[in-house]
Amino acid sequence: MTEPILDIRGVTKRFGALAASDDISLDLRPGEIHALIGPNGAGKSTLIQQIAGGLAPDSGRVLFDGRDVTALSTAARAQLGMGRTFQISALAMDYTVLQNAVLGALGARGGVFRFFRPVMRDAALLARARAALDEVGLAEFEAMRTSELSHGQRRQLEVAVALTLAPRIFLMDEPMAGLGSEGSQRLTGILDRLRRRAPILLVEHDMDAVFALADRISVLVYGQIIATGSVAEIRSDAEVRRAYLGEEDEA
């Protein structure tokens, strides 16, 4: 079996009495899409935050490529190759779509402390940014101000920026949210191709997408992983159906 690139060991996070992450262990292996599903408020975003570095766990460790990154900042982890999307879009709203993408490319390349060369003339960065925009279908909107994008378009841009980073892994918190059916299908296609570039830890409520994409699924309920397995295993797990899927599967 291949070594996991992301390895979460016994992570615990409490908010007062609530254990949002309760001794969670989880890993992500090269080439796979590992979906993390679970009811609202189960602690998925909290876990993603702890992996990405926005929140420090009370205990437990996060290993990235064999290295303990628990103490590193968000920026440092991003530089090591963690690319993430946010559940609620986090974009530079006054910038154009292209500028947001270039920002991602710049972050990946480094050399932010350059003061005299116009960054929007940097061919390498532009090429990378445009490729990402093209991939999510935003190419024709590159000159638009981000604040003028519709909700769904912003979600697409969010993914595009993560793409520009060319990360070693993707952490995606509900990338499908807000996308129409067409958009979801398109993104599903993108993610499917993406897994070969870098494995994806995918938090998603869109079961069509999850079932279509996931190599493995972990189910988080009340801060605990209650099941991990293949699509088929999870679909047929009675506990999961009760806590999360409901009648979904029957339709």
Added chain:
Amino acid sequence: EGVKVGMITTLSGGGAGLGIDVRDGFMLAVAQSGRDDIEVVIEDDQRKPDVAVQLSDKMIQSEKVDILTGIIWSNLAMAVVPGAVAQGKIYLSPNAGPSALAGQACHQNYFNVAWQNDNLHEAAGAYANDAGHTNSFILAPNYPAGKDALTGFKRFFEGDLAGEIYTKLGQTDYAAEIAQIRASGADSVFFFLPGGMGISFLKQYADSGVDLPVVGPAFSFDQGILQAVGDAALGVKNTSQWSKDIDNATNKAFVESFQDEYGRLPSLYASQGFDTANLMISAMEKADISDQEAFRAALKEADFSSTRGDFAFAANNHPVQDIYVREVIKEGDVYTNKIIGVALEDRSNAFLDACKM
């Protein structure tokens, strides 16, 4: 040939009252002289040193004035005067008299028609001796003029100091200081807190139940702000080179005509503005401004009749004059001052030796 005067003074913002009085006093004298060869250009310095410097440049370079005057505040004077006199202009100070300009940085073109900054404080020290105070508590804001004030007071005061403190510039609450005064065992208080600071202090002092006698320079008891202090000031002794009841014809006429003209009682600052203009006019009668040496000599003679009575210039171009003790009284509805004695006679200043002119 006439004279062109540039007046830079504070006409807007919190300290405007002083500038307005200086201006009004000055212009009254000019009007009374009946001369039509005096042109006065007036500008507002907003109490900002850099604005004052800019205005002085304007007066000198564009307006091409012969004489500058009007500045109220020492820090503005320090910003403007050295440059102006170095460029060959005559500066007549109607108010500020920082020690540097009396000593090291004195200049033949700089004449102070009000006082050297220490004078009124020195007089307060002298008066405290006369009044039999032997253990005084003294306070002033923590800036150069405040330090000068306490130094001036101590120069003449022979008793002990029950306490000596510097307050914050612009401070408005004095409960802590008053508590210290109460606890200090002092028999009297000397304070220098110009403007609103003094009003606040006096009101709070009167409210505190401490009733030690208070002495201060005229600045906190002048006509302009006395009404705002009200009863709290009654009976307080203060030192001043001028008072509206100084008994001479010039002063009587000044007080009367000022009241006629502007509908209010003149203040210390108004008298200084008035005297400044009259000094200038007296020089104009003797010499032409184009002959600066002669004009300076004429100024130095101080051959004008001052509202304060006797007036002469010491070697460093600062006044030699009597400094009075006044008491705050109420005349009808109006709070005002009454002279009760002379604190220092023919007082010059402490910086004569430092001035190499």
Added chain:
Amino acid sequence: MKREMVFNLALLALILGVALWAQASDEPFLITLTTRAVIFAIAGVGLNFALGFGGLVSFGHAAFFGLGGYVMGVLAYHAQTYTPLFEAPLLIQGTKSMPVIWLVSILLSSLLALAIGALSLRTSGVYFIMITLAFAQMLYYFAISWAAYGGEDGLSIYVRNGFPGLNTMDPLQFFALCFALLLIVLLLVSLAARSAFGLALGAARQNEARVQAVGQTPYRLYLVAFVISGAITGLAGALFADLNRFVSPVMFSWQTSGEIMVFVILGGVGRIFGPVAGAVLFILLEHLLGGLSAYWHIYLGAILLGVVLFARGGLYGLIAGREVAHD
């Protein structure tokens, strides 16, 4: 974009034109006034770098303006009294050479900005506004009671400092010097605004989480911006003190911070030339309205109010359109 460029050039031409015209018609004071506007513009461009591009609303830029002023004051004072600044551990003499004074001002302002920034940038928003104010106020009160250099009275320098090959006492030559510095500063700032750093800084202003997620630390971006900003404003302070041949604690006061901020807002936040337009307009108003009435502040207030209410984005917003140019 085009229109903004035209307006930029017109603005510079106006400044230059006024100075030259004043020289021709022998109105040296007008040159001085223009120089004042130019220097304020430099200070504003400095503040704008932190405020406009980084969203760092510093209400304490008087700290750098004042420090620059005092660097000039103290160095020149020691030079003119022939007393050394320090004797131990090494002998430091005063100087009357502008380039040296500028360098020292820039250096010390940068260091001060580094210290203030490092502490202040732990906070954000209104807290940042107030903590920067706090540091400036500390310096203000320090300067007021610092008797060695005049306390509240300040320090007078009788003769303007020198610049090799120029007669700085000549208003036009000193103006030319300041104007050249303004141009240099504008050039550097406009390069920086379009650079990688500018892009990342602007993104940090808009969304810190985004910048972190692409692997950058907003704190570092902010700190660098703040230091650059402080250095530019410090240089302006040194020039301002030289213009007046005088320095006093007023340069440290919160009113000064406020005025510099007004230039920036008036001209247009985040516009490279905004502070230049703001400073010119402000000085012009001050000069024109001052003679109008003793209560001229009312008119000034009304005009400023009108600008905020009806010209969104300041003068540049009004004239060059609301879009911030990106290329």
Added chain:
Amino acid sequence: MSLLQLSRISAFYGASQALFDMNLSLEEGQVLALMGRNGMGKSTTVKVICRLLRARDGEARFAGQDIGGLPPHRVAQLGIGLVPEGRRCFATLTVAENLLAAARPGAWDFAAVAALFPRLAERRDQTAASLSGGEQQMLAIGRALMTNPRLLILDEATEGLAPVVRQEIWAAIARLKAETGLAILLIDKSIRELGGVADAAVIVEKGRSVWQGDFADLDAQTTERYLGV
């Protein structure tokens, strides 16, 4: 007469036009699905109805009244309850305060909302900012119900919700429809789930209403053409 009627609405964001010719009508007690691809103008239509965006042209009537010139709060008081895109809960207020802030007298009160979403009662004193995404969505719906509206507008109300919760919400919508006769304007990406409750549908494309009719009449060809599925 329709409860809500939009005729020939055009609207702009600054200089860019987002709605060109938008027509829509919604009857009392009806559930209307507003459909379209991303960025076609669904949310913009909602903003125009709630007067958060001023229509440049055209007419908007609600309950017989022209709402084009009314301020937003007056429109809301006429009986429009909005669950906006992106939830927009009051972040620093607690759950209870969020609900209370919107409350107007009527059948919906805290107890009724708590019965619909028990999770909210559990989180009663927690600030909205600390709620999970789904919890915030419930709060936004509860908040709109607290205004006791005649028309409830749900803009992507099930976005980000777990399947069980989504089913609950769809069930709740069905119940609202059956029991209260509340008119509902629905925006959602799941055609299947919309089909369970919607009576009628309007499809927007590039700021124009291009199709309006009974939901049942939506055929595969139409959805393929306008929605890409």
Added chain:
Amino acid sequence: MSLILLVEQTLNGLQFGVMLFLMAAGLTLVFGVMGLINLAHGSLYMIGAFAAAAMAQASGSFLLALAASLVCAAFAGVLIEVLVIRRLYDRDHLDQVLATFALILIFSEGTRWLFGSFPLFLDKPEWLSGTVILPFGIEYSLYRLAIILVGLAVAAGLFWMIARTRVGIRIRAGENDREMIAALGVNISRLYTFVFALGAALAGFAGALVGTIQSVQVGMGEPVLILAFVVIVIGGIGSIKGAFIGALLVGLTETLGRFLLPEAFALVFDPATARSVGASLASMSIYILMAGVLIFRPKGLFGSA
């Protein structure tokens, strides 16, 4: 230095703190609740003091003077809210700074134009004059005692209003998302006008109460404004509790610093240096306090937002 003096100074510090709270309360309300930086708060304070002085002059009644301060400041508040501030809610803070800075200019010079350049007279009434004897034999001004009580009452009232009442909740909701609360049927404009008027009235009231033992003059508002900002930032913006604690902290630091620092330095330096260095440091003390608090608690003591 006696213990009694120390106790008395502590009391003075607390009293000064309560006085500061009166000034800061309105500011934190407007600032925290409406997210508006109102530099003209100091002008409202000045307007209150001038209105009180004019009314006291005309009627001779202190209570009428206080009423006048409330009414005039509230009226001025409504006026500027409707004419100016209302257009600025959705602008960034900088536009608000410039606009309210302009208002300072207008109000200050307008007041000077109306009332002249000299300070006005405003004194406490007979029935609040004199001193009372507190435990430890401390002689204390009755008027200052009254200010403490009024300050506490205002604190309690505001706290209750913001935290508990429906109006308070809606105001805070509006602070989070003005558009959304309007879309829920709340007339947020009217609510904000009300809040602004309330904040203005409190400022004016503070101006009258404090002006009575300080000086009523043009420009009196600006130093107070800065102090009030310091207070609410230390406490955490928008928190009435924070403003209260912040005010007491600033009051104590300012008062005790002025008193103790020179004494402390006297242990190390000669008296003259100690006085001067001590006083300089005391001038900076509240700024040092503020910087210190913010470095360790970047959102102030009770800040959340």
